[in-house]
Amino acid sequence: MRRAPLLSAITAAAVLLAGCGTSVTTEARRLGVPRPLPSVAVGGGNTDGTSTPVADPIYPAYGNPAIDVQHYGLTLAWAPDTKTLTGTATIKLRAVRAVQQVRLDFSSAYRIGKTSVDGVDVAGRIVSGDLTVDRPLAAGAVATLSVEYQGTPAPVPMPSHRGDSEPLGLTVTRDGELWTMQEPYGASTWYPANDQPSDKALYDIAVTVPAGWAGVASGTPKGRSGDTFSYTTAQPVASYLTTLAVGRYTKTEVTGPRGLPITLWTRTGKDDAFIPELRRSPEYLGWLEERFGSHPFPSTGAVIVPSESAMETQQMLTIGGDVLGSRPQLANLGPVLVHEYAHQWFGNAVGPSTWKDLWLNEGWATYVEQLHNASHGGPAVERWEQTARQQDAELRRRLGPPGSPRADSFAEGNVYLCSALMLRQLHKALGDERFFALGRAWAGSHVGTAQDRAAFIAFVNQQTGRDFTGLIDNWLDSPTTPAR
Structure with a gap:
């Protein structure tokens, strides 16, 4: 997600510290031309959409850890004149454990039409943001759920105080166009979803739009047939x-x-x-x-x-x-x-298994952004670190440490800046070649999976041959800024 507004201010302050026209430092120049990295085998499993869902401790009302969705087939049509989205969701799912009902997150803004499991009609209903289908499944059973639906999309509130906070999910513009921003749980505003980060699945999306309009979706473009635009994925995607x-x-x-x-x-x-x-x-x-x-x-x-x-x-x-x-x-x-x-x-290639570990996403993206800035004439990384440390204490005081994000403060500055500073300490301890190799190996060897803090620490220690447990835990858990 976009850097929190605070981070833009930090970057601007770092520029002022560096001074107008300051030349790029030796470190920044070195970051611009890394030495070759060792090759990493790409792997990590989950090439068929099979996941291990985990109940989310931050937003427990979303997601169903008893269900593993393996594939979503979404056939959608948008009518701007009536602001009506018509859809059929064909969902291949696996029961992680025995269930009496199939339950997925889905907006109450829609009316349910024909619903079936493995081609047999079943009763389905939407109550309080959940689609419930009366079909028991034994542990390990795989079934295909099909749901027809129609309605006007309605976004839900975002649990954050960010300056750029907006309602989550599929949004209708004044002139009848559609768009969505849906982290952490807005996908269920336009299709039935197991709306939690640990359940990654494959997707096929086809959207039919008015003549002269375009339908854009995530995934690899499959082409256009008339006014229908299609997309597919070969690697699993979190909702x-x-x-x-x-x-x-x-x-x-x-x-x-x-x-x-x-x-x-x-x-x-x-x-x-x-x-x-x-x-x-x-x-x-x-x-x-x-x-x-x-x-x-x-x-x-x-x-x-x-x-x-x-x-x-x-x-x-x-x-x-x-x-x-x-x-x-x-x-x-x-x-x-x-x-x-x-x-x-x-x-995306590797993400968090629960929203408790959002720092795994935002810390890396924030720090990588600063490295790019430094290698392209921006303030040196040391200058950024100096300014960022001045902000770190206030973020921890106001929002808590990045390893324990608050449910009402989603994706605020602590999970960006404080965890980026943790990665800065790893970078200084390892040097360029080993740090970039670490990042390359972490992403490359876990493609398609969701991971947590324990997995990251174990990987760092194994990959480097050093014990960084204390450093990582301290930066993620300390109520005050750790010493250098």
Whole structure:
């Protein structure tokens, strides 16, 4: 997700500390040209959408750890005149343990039509944000649930005090277009979902839109048939990392490192100021690949929506057209793109099993963004660290340490800045080559999985041959800023 507004202020303060026109330091220059990294075998399991769902301790009302969704097939149609979304969700799922009913998160804004399990009609209902289907399943049983539905999307409140907080989920604009930002639990505003980060699944999405409009979704583009746009995934996706945008769009295609297809969607006649920076995506991705290995997915891109935030939605970033304020032509979209593209490795390829470990996503993306800034003429990393430490204590006092985020303060500055400073300490202890190798191995060897703090610490210790348990725990748990 987009860096919290506080972090933009920290970056600006670091620039002032560095001074106008300050030359890039020796460290920053070195970060710009890393030495070759050892190869890492890509793996980690979950190539078929099989996951190990975990009950989320921060938002326990969302997600069902008794159900593992393996595949979502979503066939959608949008009618802007009536603001009606019509959908059929075909969901392959596995019972982790015996259940008397199948329960998934789903918005009460929709009316349920025909519902079946393995082709047999069953009773289904939506109550208090849950779709419940009366069909018992034995432990380990695999079934296919099909649900027809129709209604007007309605977002839900975001549990945060961020300056760019907006309602979560599928949003209808005044002129009848659609867009969504849905971290941590807004996916269930447009399809029945096991809306928790630990249950990753494969997706096929087809959306039919009015003539002259475009339908944009996460995943690899499968092409267009008439007014229907289709997308698929070969790597599992957490529900919060899916996206959907429907409106009047212009498509631009560029080629990234190793021939990586990049599709850029801008709102026709509205986003010309963003196009030059968006077209620099191959440059940003190339810089990331030099440090962390090949892009984890077969395609990527970005779609601009009328939001004040930005989101690392898998294979298709969702970038708010208001993310830089009212005059984007005077601002720099580059750091936002670097941050969100970095999440494709850190957060998407491997993400947290519960929202307690959101720092695993945001700490990496924040620190990588600062490294990119330093290697491209921005303030040296030492300057950033100096300024960031001055903010760390206040964040811990106000929000708590990053390892224990508060339910009413989702994705606020502590999980970004404080955990980025932890990674800075690892970087200084390991040096460039071993630190980048660590990041490359963490993402590369856990593709398609959800992990937690214990797994990260064990991996760091095994990979480095050193015990960093105390350092990591201290930075994640201390109520005050740890010593250097």
